[in-house]
Amino acid sequence: MLLRLLSCLALACVATAPTGCIVSGSPNATGNLAPLVDAKAVAVAEQVGGVAGFGGTMMDGYFNHAEQQIHFDSANDLADSNAHMTIAMRNNSTQTCTFHVAYLASHMGLDDQTEDAIVPAGGQTTIEIPCAEMVGMGSLETPGAVACQLANGQTVDNVMSVPAFLGLDYQCGQMYQFMLTPDTNDLDNDGDTKELIVQSDAMRMHSLDGGPTGHMHGNGQGMMGSHMGQP
Numbered sequence: 001m002l003l004r005l006l007s008c009l010a011l012a013c014v015a016t017a018p019t020g021c022i023v024s025g026s027p028n029a030t031g032n033l034a035p036l037v038d039a040k041a042v043a044v045a046e047q048v049g050g051v052a053g054f055g056g057t058m059m060d061g062y063f064n065h066a067e068q069q070i071h072f073d074s075a076n077d078l079a080d081s082n083a084h085m086t087i088a089m090r091n092n093s094t095q096t097c098t099f100h101v102a103y104l105a106s107h108m109g110l111d112d113q114t115e116d117a118i119v120p121a122g123g124q125t126t127i128e129i130p131c132a133e134m135v136g137m138g139s140l141e142t143p144g145a146v147a148c149q150l151a152n153g154q155t156v157d158n159v160m161s162v163p164a165f166l167g168l169d170y171q172c173g174q175m176y177q178f179m180l181t182p183d184t185n186d187l188d189n190d191g192d193t194k195e196l197i198v199q200s201d202a203m204r205m206h207s208l209d210g211g212p213t214g215h216m217h218g219n220g221q222g223m224m225g226s227h228m229g230q231p
Contacts, residue, residue: 033075033078033106034072034073034074034075034077034078036106036110037072037078037104037106037110037133038071038072038073040104040110040133040134040140041070041071041072041133041134041165042070042071043141044070044134044136044140044141044163044165045062045063045066045067045070045165046063047141047142047143047163048062048063048162048163049061049062049063052143052144053143053159054136054143054158054159054160054161054162054163055159055160055162055187055203055206056159056160056187056188056189057189058187058188058189058203059162059203059206062206066168069165069167069168070165070168072133077166077167078106078107078133079105079106079107079130079131079132079133079166079172080131080172081105081107081130081131083130083131083172083173084128084129084130084131084172084173085128085129085130085131085132085135085170085172085173085174085175085176086126086127086128086129086174086175086176087101087117087126087127087128087129087135087175087176087177087178088124088125088126088175088176088177088178089101089117089119089124089125089126089127089177089178089179089180090119090123090124090177090178090179090180090181091119091120091121091122091123091124091125091179091180092122092179092180092181092182093121093150093180093181093182093196094121094122095121095150095151095152096118096119096120096121096150096151097118097119097121097148097149097150097151097156097180098116098117098118098119098148098149099116099117099118099119099125099137099147099148099178099180099198100114100116100137100138100146100147100148100149101114101115101116101117101127101129101135101136101137101178102114102135102136102137102138102139102140103115103129103130103132103134103135103136103140104132104133104134104140105129105130105131105132105133106133107130108130112139112140112141113129113130113132115127115129119180126175131166131172131173132166133165133166134163134164134165134166135163135164135170135176136158136161136162136163136164136200137158137161137178137198137200138157138158138161139158140163142158143157143158143159144157144158144159145157145158146158147161147178147198148180148198150196154196156180156196156197156198157198158198159188159197160183160187160188160197160198160199160200160203161178161198161199161200161203162200162202162203162206163200163202164176164200164201164202165202169201169202169205170201176200176201177200177201178198178199178200178201179198179199179200180196180197180198181196181197181199182194182195182196182197183195183196183197187199187203
């Protein structure tokens, strides 16, 4: 009876996904984790681009171009629970800033994990985190959340901290960078080139003509076309 009850509970758990159940990252649940991580990845990717999304209008068309490349189709696509990655945070401002790293490592659960790092003015700090399927700042699913807070209390949002996806932007064991810097290229198109933004490697790479592996869109164009080229 006990075994039958446990089996029924397991089936009920799968049926209610992705709302809870497989949040422990139990090895026995690995076969069911991939579709839940995939659903989360799609939800995150759909927040990239557009007026109110990660990357703003500079990232318009992102999901249409990257849709096939952000999926987690099987357990083989998930982050290695025994691997790690390095997050580098560069502070190009004149004040110390506390960065709020957010990531999803499915073997630790399906909710965002967070870790803060204090970076001195003009300096860089690195932290090691478990290899994760997605990495961002402040929140993976909330454009406009606080990415970092300066020593004077000023906050900088995460709109230009475009979330990154395992297999598309990085691999386990690699370094991934975020940078607090003046918006000299006016990436948010508000006319202010002196305000501070937190920019991710994903934002920079997606904006380059050719992009990283898998981002090329046509001959010599970035994934959003030649209009995405950045100096």
